[in-house]
Amino acid sequence: MDTFYISHGSPTLCIDEKIPARQFLKSWEGEVLKKEMRPSAILVVSGHWDTQHPAVNVVERNDTIYDFYGFPKAMYELKYNPPGAPGLARRVKQLLLDSPEGLVETVREDRKRGLDHGAWVPLMLMYPEGDIPVCQLSVQSGKDAEYHYRIGKALSPLREEGVLIMGSGSATHNLRAIYPSATTVAPWASQFDTWLRDSLLQGRYQDVIQYESKAPHAKQAHPSPDHFYPLHVAMGAAAAHNSKAQLIHHSWGLGTISYASYRFTTTHTQSH
Template sequence: MMPSLFLSHGTPLLALENNGYTAFLKEYTNAMNKPAAIVIMSAHWESEEQLISAVRKHQVIYDFVGFSEEIFKITYPAPGCLELSDRILTLFSSIGVLGELDDRRPLDHGAWGLLHIMYPEADIPIVSLSINPELPLNKQYEIGKALAELKEENVLIIGSGGIVHNFTHIQKDMNVAEGWAINFENWVEGKIMAWDLESLFNYDQYAPYSMDAVPTKEHFIPLIIAMGAGDGHKKATMLHRTFQYGNLSLTAWKFD
């Protein structure tokens, strides 16, 4: 059975970088069975309605400015899977989440940035999902639980975001991690390993440096959804953790 993954997507430059995290992504992907399809939730697709991509072939959107010309040449023409999109629509309706199919949405860098590294051939069907930051975290977890049965059909579920992700705090020339960022990551790690949902759902009240690490929730939500998809076994493994720019965490979690 496929796991669900939470993967940090860092900055758009990740797609061009060769570092410990990108090496991990390639090695991990090469070691696992090839999925029949991928469902990915990116922090960069926000909507008040639950949207589900329903395209035959994916385009990409460059939802950033100020980077080298090379990154604007990356494409990711992976196929969609309309049958899977319909299936997810039904799964969400069973938990009272009224979804809507979207036949126009391109993949944003939170999706194609990772997929370009992991599956450069772009030959696996992809369905992307929006996130609604206004939903409480317990409902986000429920969304993950609703997707969990897809794992039994060789569908890889990926939540793409960032645990410590605050661009106003990054230190471009800093090569070591700041203590506050490490403290927040360590707190999250402990709560995940204990499967302490009450603490995670209320991280902003309990966690050290929560407002510095998570100024807005959209990058934290994919972690909760990926964890929800692992509710059946409640087994978590941290696969990788490094930091860029002083405090931007590149963390990967697997939920069986």
């Protein structure tokens, strides 16, 4: 099973037909991960669940978390309640606890948390039936990119078990610098996004791990790393398989938000 990094952008992605990434995600089963490659379960690493230590949600059914404010009423009426994946959650926990060199000391089981919008917004477009079990794993913004890359490597065996590992964040994410009426892309955002694309497609994973010192405008593109670390997890989970990155979607929103999404695979896939 390939791993993915999805830029989920604005929560209105799930209702706004004007956002190009919406159609990309709706074409998921037809053009990206075809139905014959249907995952046994989905593990989502979302930038919207940030904890001191790794945590997994261990639930029988996922609730819909509305972790946003001031959006249209229709947003709060949407529901996406796929089955939980408690077995996968415990498998993730064990893989992390067994990871080498004491990478993880503890993994918390959250028995109440459902899916935040970094998970359910893209998933309801990708798998609208909501019948695939889903588990979430938190990020730790207090750690670094190398740590999250190693987290991904520890989770790599899940790929052989038919689990779709999906990082959900945003290739650029500076909410203080968005421009709702923008008709062009801010140069700093474009430069960071281009650097990221080139680094991934050329296999310069170490540069992406060291992005804070290697990338142009790194701190402006990601004032906080929470939406970027899911990429490092997906990248790490693919690394053990010598997979290559492919850009599978690219578009912009609000002048500075990149919807660049990547697939880590050993086969050739056309970008949209």
